[in-house]
Amino acid sequence: MLKQMEAVAAGGETAVTRELTYAQAVREALQLAMTRDEKVFMLGEDIGVYGGAFGVTDGLYEQFGPERVRDTPISEAVIAGAAVGAAMTGMRPVAEIQFMDFITLSMEQLVLQGAKIRFMFGGKATVPLVLRTPAGSGTGAAAQHSESLEAWFVHVPGLKVVMPSTPYDAKGLLLAAIEDDNPVIFVEHKLLYRTKGHVPEGYYTVPLSQSEVKRPGRDLTVVATSIMVPRALEAADILAQEGIELEVVDPRTLKPYDAGTVTQSVIKTGKALVVHEAPKTGGFGGEVVAEIVSGAAFDYLEAPVRRLAGLDVPIPYNRELERTAVPQVEDIVREARALVQGAY
Amino acid sequence: MRPSGLTAVALQEALRKMHLIRLFEEKAESLYALGKIHGTMHLSIGQEASAVGACLALKPDDYILSTHRGHGHCIGKGAEPKLMMAEFFGKDVGYCRGRGGSMHIADVAGGNLGANGIVAGGIPLSTGVGLSIKMQQLGKVCLTFFGDGAANEGAFHESLNLAAIWQLPVVYICENNRYAMSMPVEAAFPIAQISQRAVAYNMPGVTVDGNDLFAVYEAVKTAVTRARAGEGPSLIETITYRWRGHSKSDRQRYRTREEVKAWQARDPIAHLEQQLLRAGLLDEAQLAEIAAAAQQTIEASVAFAEAAADPDPASILEGVYA
Ligand SMILES: Cc1ncc(C[n+]2csc(CCOP(=O)(O)OP(=O)(O)O)c2C)c(N)n1
Ligand SMILES: [Mg+2]
Numbered sequence: 001m002l003k004q005m006e007a008v009a010a011g012g013e014t015a016v017t018r019e020l021t022y023a024q025a026v027r028e029a030l031q032l033a034m035t036r037d038e039k040v041f042m043l044g045e046d047i048g049v050y051g052g053a054f055g056v057t058d059g060l061y062e063q064f065g066p067e068r069v070r071d072t073p074i075s076e077a078v079i080a081g082a083a084v085g086a087a088m089t090g091m092r093p094v095a096e097i098q099f100m101d102f103i104t105l106s107m108e109q110l111v112l113q114g115a116k117i118r119f120m121f122g123g124k125a126t127v128p129l130v131l132r133t134p135a136g137s138g139t140g141a142a143a144q145h146s147e148s149l150e151a152w153f154v155h156v157p158g159l160k161v162v163m164p165s166t167p168y169d170a171k172g173l174l175l176a177a178i179e180d181d182n183p184v185i186f187v188e189h190k191l192l193y194r195t196k197g198h199v200p201e202g203y204y205t206v207p208l209s210q211s212e213v214k215r216p217g218r219d220l221t222v223v224a225t226s227i228m229v230p231r232a233l234e235a236a237d238i239l240a241q242e243g244i245e246l247e248v249v250d251p252r253t254l255k256p257y258d259a260g261t262v263t264q265s266v267i268k269t270g271k272a273l274v275v276h277e278a279p280k281t282g283g284f285g286g287e288v289v290a291e292i293v294s295g296a297a298f299d300y301l302e303a304p305v306r307r308l309a310g311l312d313v314p315i316p317y318n319r320e321l322e323r324t325a326v327p328q329v330e331d332i333v334r335e336a337r338a339l340v341q342g343a344y
Numbered sequence: 345m346r347p348s349g350l351t352a353v354a355l356q357e358a359l360r361k362m363h364l365i366r367l368f369e370e371k372a373e374s375l376y377a378l379g380k381i382h383g384t385m386h387l388s389i390g391q392e393a394s395a396v397g398a399c400l401a402l403k404p405d406d407y408i409l410s411t412h413r414g415h416g417h418c419i420g421k422g423a424e425p426k427l428m429m430a431e432f433f434g435k436d437v438g439y440c441r442g443r444g445g446s447m448h449i450a451d452v453a454g455g456n457l458g459a460n461g462i463v464a465g466g467i468p469l470s471t472g473v474g475l476s477i478k479m480q481q482l483g484k485v486c487l488t489f490f491g492d493g494a495a496n497e498g499a500f501h502e503s504l505n506l507a508a509i510w511q512l513p514v515v516y517i518c519e520n521n522r523y524a525m526s527m528p529v530e531a532a533f534p535i536a537q538i539s540q541r542a543v544a545y546n547m548p549g550v551t552v553d554g555n556d557l558f559a560v561y562e563a564v565k566t567a568v569t570r571a572r573a574g575e576g577p578s579l580i581e582t583i584t585y586r587w588r589g590h591s592k593s594d595r596q597r598y599r600t601r602e603e604v605k606a607w608q609a610r611d612p613i614a615h616l617e618q619q620l621l622r623a624g625l626l627d628e629a630q631l632a633e634i635a636a637a638a639q640q641t642i643e644a645s646v647a648f649a650e651a652a653a654d655p656d657p658a659s660i661l662e663g664v665y666a
Binding site: 045046053 | 464594655
């Protein structure tokens with residue numbers, strides 16, 4: 001059910017916005033992009049009649065047909081590689097890798113081919129592709145269906161990495177990613193698919209590389225990605241009752257990363273906590289911390305900059321162990337409170 | 345009709361295991377519906393003859409590798425249903441200490457090197473197991489199960505080629521249940537039979553009725569004998585069908601009810617029972633007894649699993665490193 005309501009869009013015009021789920025927002029972006037540009041097409045496993053493992057592409061096969069919504073065999077290397085090849089020669093593919101875990105099978109074509117081709121060829125080739133993939137734990141799917149591998153791709157020059165946390169961002173960032181002339185890894189989160197938010201009708205983009213303050217606050221900057229954004233916002237609600245005001249910043253695009261917004265926030269609050277689901281060691285949080293302490297915010301720091309991230313453990317099956325493996329709302333509340341109260 | 349070398353006792357045991365697989369999975373399904381277990385699961389109901397017939401050709405210390413649809417392989421190789429059920433419940437006494445769940449059940453001591461969440465993930469591993477058997481002259485065989493969908497991963501091709509050039513004791517069993525999730529084999533392959541791919545790797549390739557225990561057993565026995573004799577790998581395709589959806593979230597929009605019904609009329613368990621009756625090996629009363637005993641085993645496994653303790657969250661890092 002879509003709740004119709006009026007809202008004022010950025011340009012001052014009146015745009016229709018409705019409540020959509022994150023999955024619906026992604027689907028609407030795909031629909032708009034394919035309608036607008038016939039070079040845009042999709043390929044992946046079970047994205048056709050099945051509608052995708054999480055129902056995200058539901059109805060697109062019926063609307064656009066088997067030529068543009070292409071079901072592939074289970075062959076992740078060639079899904080990625082075919083997307084690179086097609087992108088180099090005039091198409092704008094949107095590939096889907098059914099779970100981010102399986103991107104391990106696509107790595108060579110993405111990392112050694114897609115990411116580098118433009119540079120290696122002296123800037124004379126263009127690789128405008130998007131690879132969408134759901135990441136994250138929380139579904140009881142255990143160690144091989146719960147990975148959060150975004151940091152791997154951040155480490156590869158030539159790739160962009162996007163990780164939306166709201167339906168609004170999912171739609172606008174996906175449209176921006178499809179417009180972009182570079183290979184973009186677009187990381188969705190399984191637990192976010194059913195979350196709802198206001199999404200304007202029609203075409204709009206959210207620029208890649210713009211962090212956003214999702215909630216203003218004076219006491220502590222919490223930099224959170226993907227599913228950790230709603231968790232941080234929930235923690236902020238809880239702590240607000242104790243008089244602690246968190247400022248929640250969502251990078252939205254991890255590469256290229258807009259560190260400036262975080263720096264401004266930390267200059268204001270003097271304290272920072274970085275939260276992500278992926279294991280702490282080697283995670284994107286290290287990058288965020290490095291940007292904070294190596295720039296203009298350094299002189300304003302009143303406490304050590306902390307990270308709250310996944311444990312260095314494969315995601316376990318058992319419900320309680322699975323929860324223990326990644327930050328939960330109560331963990332963010334505890335850590336944020338401790339930081340604000342000067343425990344470190 | 346009654347394959348040579350299979351005793352009446354072995355056949356009864358095979359029938360018992362087929363019942364155990366079906367009942368285990370029906371139980372898992374209802375426990376999931378009750379919210380007692382979480383995650384997802386891939387049921388092999390309808391494919392029991394392929395799992396049990398293949399394992400019947402193995403010795404206890406041979407190896408298998410399995411798939412996401414692996415409960416049947418696990419029981420076929422001789423795993424204890426109560427330890428499998430405990431794993432389903434995420435309990436500490438489960439085969440994987442509650443860390444793996446349905447998709448990762450392994451019985452390492454029993455020669456089952458694991459179900460696998462990754463399509464074709466087990467195929468290269470089995471090739472390595474074959475290499476290890478050969479280098480250490482263990483005289484064992486490694487049998488690896490995978491689905492039709494897995495045969496379109498690069499890992500399948502690399503593995504078969506390596507096993508062929510090194511003459512490794514591996515039996516590759518492709519359980520062709522007509523679909524890889526929603527993708528029908530007709531759309532995924534330009535060939536009529538997946539076993540044709542054996543030609544490219546110069547190894548024997550056969551396609552058999554995967555719902556006929558004897559047909560599966562005979563083909564695997566031949567391949568196992570060959571492998572044990574140092575004559576190299578084989579590819580066997582068992583034609584079968586999954587009665588349930590791919591996983592818990594499948595709306596099954598890619599196939600018809602009629603098609604499912606037609607395959608259900610070819611129930612591998614009923615088929616074996618008929619064969620055993622006709623051969624005069626078992627009577628109706630004995631058949632009923634075997635089914636009832638299997639039912640009891642499954643009920644007991646649930647009681648065992650429900651009573652078992654959860655892993656201590658403080659132990660979460662145990663097992664990451666040796
Ligand atoms: C590398 C990889 N790609 C995709 C998946 C998602 N997936 C799991 S099972 C499956 C279908 C497998 O089909 P098949 O090999 O025929 O086995 P079946 O499920 O029919 O037993 C898919 C697409 C996966 N687990 N691993
Ligand atoms: Mg299949």
